[in-house]
Every structure is written in C-alpha cells, then in structure tokens.
Amino acid sequence: MATQVKLLGFWVSPFVFRVIWALKLKGVDYEYLEEDIFNKSARLQELNPVHKKVPILLHDNKVVCESFVILEYVDETWEQNPLLPKDPYERAIARFWAKFAEEKLFYAAWTAMWSKGEMKEKAVKESIEALEKIEGEVKEKKLFEGESIGYLDLAIGWIAYWLPVWEEVGAVQILSPNKFPAVTAWMAKILSHPVIKDNLPPRDRMHVYFEGRRDAIYNHFNPKPEDN
Numbered sequence: 622m623a624t625q626v627k628l629l630g631f632w633v634s635p636f637v638f639r640v641i642w643a644l645k646l647k648g649v650d651y652e653y654l655e656e657d658i659f660n661k662s663a664r665l666q667e668l669n670p671v672h673k674k675v676p677i678l679l680h681d682n683k684v685v686c687e688s689f690v691i692l693e694y695v696d697e698t699w700e701q702n703p704l705l706p707k708d709p710y711e712r713a714i715a716r717f718w719a720k721f722a723e724e725k726l727f728y729a730a731w732t733a734m735w736s737k738g739e740m741k742e743k744a745v746k747e748s749i750e751a752l753e754k755i756e757g758e759v760k761e762k763k764l765f766e767g768e769s770i771g772y773l774d775l776a777i778g779w780i781a782y783w784l785p786v787w788e789e790v791g792a793v794q795i796l797s798p799n800k801f802p803a804v805t806a807w808m809a810k811i812l813s814h815p816v817i818k819d820n821l822p823p824r825d826r827m828h829v830y831f832e833g834r835r836d837a838i839y840n841h842f843n844p845k846p847e848d849n
Contacts, residue, residue: 625652625679625680625681625682626644626649626650626651626678626679626680626681627651627652627653627654627678627679628640628641628644628651628652628653628654628676628677628678628679629654629656629664629665629668629675629676629677629678629679630653630654630655630656630675630676631655631656631657631658631675632655632822633822633826633827633830633831634658634675634676635778635779635782635783636674636675636676636688637675637676637688638778638779638820638821638822639676639688639691639692639776639778639779640676640678640688640691640692640695641653641820642770642775642778642816642817643691643692643695643696643775644695645816645820646702646704646770646775646816647696647702648699648701648702649695649699656675658674658675661673665677668684668686669684669686671686672686672687674686676688676691678691678694678695680694680698689716689719689720689723692704692775692776693705693772696772702769703771704766704770704772704775705771705772706766706772715765715766715771715772715773715776716772718755718758718773718776718777719772719773719776719777721751721754721755722751722755722776722777723776725747725750725751726751726752726755726780727779729744729745729747729748729751730744730748730784730787730795731787732744733745733748733787733791733793733795734787734788734790734791734793734831734835735791735834735835735836735838735839736791736839737839741791741793745793748795749795749800752795752796752801752804753801755777755780755804756800756801756803756804759803759804760803761803762803762807763806763807763810764807764810764811765777770811770814770816774811778811778817780796780808781807781808781811781812781817782812782821783827784796786824786827786831787831789828790828790831790832790835791835
C-alpha cells in the first residue's frame with residue numbers, strides 16, 4: 622500500500638511554506654489541502670484541537686502539527702537530503718537560531734507592519750536588533766547549513782520573501798542591504814534555489830492580503846469611538 626501524505630495549509634502562511642519546501646527537497650509526494658483559517662473547517666479543528674492552526678501534516682493517518690515539529694518529523698522519516706546537521710552541537714545551534722528568529726524577529730517585524738506611532742518605532746527597533754544578531758551568524762557563510770539548503774534556511778526562509786513585503790506594506794525599512802550584506806546575499810541565494818523560487822505565493826496577492834490584515838489588526842486594537 623502506498624504511503625499517503627497530506628498537508629493542510631493556508632496559501633500565504635510562511636509556516637506552511639517551510640513544510641512545503643522540506644517535502645519538495647525530500648522528493649516526497651503529497652496532497653495539498655487548502656484551509657480557510659478565518660472560517661476553520663471541522664477537519665482542521667478535529668486534526669489540531671489544541672491550536673486549531675495550520676500547517677498540519679497527515680502521514681498514513683498520523684497527525685503532526687506545528688511547523689518546526691513537522692520539519693524534524695519529515696527529516697527523520699525521509700532520510701534522503703538531510704536537513705539538520707549530523708553533529709548534535711550543530712543541530713542544537715540550528716534549533717537555537719530558528720527559535721531566536723521566530724521569537725525576536727518574526728513577531729516584531731509583523732507588528733512593525735500593522736502598527737503605528739511609538740509601537741511601530743519600537744517594533745522596527747527590535748526587528749533591526751534581532752536581524753543584527755542573525756547577520757553575525759550568517760556572515761561569511763553562503764547558507765546557514767553550508768552549500769545545501771538545511772533546516773535553518775527553511776525555518777527562516779520567510780525573511781527572504783515575506784519580510785520585504787511587510788516592509789512595503791508597513792512603509793518601514795528593517796533590512797537595509799548596506800547594513801545587512803550577509804543576510805542580503807543569503808536571501809538572493811535562497812530565492813534562486815529551484816525548490817524555493819518555484820514554491821512561493823504570488824507577491825501581488827500577498828500585498829493585497831497583508832494590506833487588509835494591517836488595517837484589520839490595527840482597527841481591532843484601536844477601535845473608533847463609535848465602535849465601542
């Protein structure tokens with residue numbers, strides 16, 4: 622009986638694309654199932670009752686949730702084209718920087734996109750400070766894991782494609798090529814890889830989506846007096 626792999630995702634989610642890239646790099650055939658995260662299906666809520674989020678990987682009826690967990694599951698299940706380094710210390714370092722980028726850069730940059738005033742200024746400052754740390758790590762390396770794309774490249778691959786869109790939508794600058802030459806060079810390398818460049822959401826559609834999310838989130842946290 623053939624192995625069955627399904628991936629539940631949302632078209633613009635960087636968390637979902639991490640998994641897509643990993644499956645493509647591994648050469649794993651899978652069925653993609655689009656979910657509406659604003660009108661969550663019974664299927665999604667049943668498969669991920671804890672967080673009710675995508676991505677969700679189904680492998681022979683086994684359910685795996687959370688993108689970082691899925692990346693490691695994919696890497697351990699399909700041994701070809703390994704993503705994590707063999708050395709335990711190097712694996713620990715890769716996991717550390719993936720977590721750092723998620724906690725210190727991702728959410729600060731996201732906030733910088735939709736916020737205004739002092740909140741925006743603070744978020745931009747925090748984003749740049751986090752990116753400075755990442756610049757130091759990637760300096761003098763072609764890719765984080767060496768010559769081939771690895772776990773950390775997939776984990777922070779959103780920086781190369783999503784971050785510039787957020788900057789444009791939020792009218793901010795976080796990733797200056799002059800200030801971050803190593804990260805900029807890494808971005809170009811990542812985006813030129815066939816698996817990455819052939820599996821990205823349409824940029825124009827992203828702009829429309831994130832402009833809408835920017836306004837919706839800002840209005841949620843700053844309702845007009847008549848909305849109270």
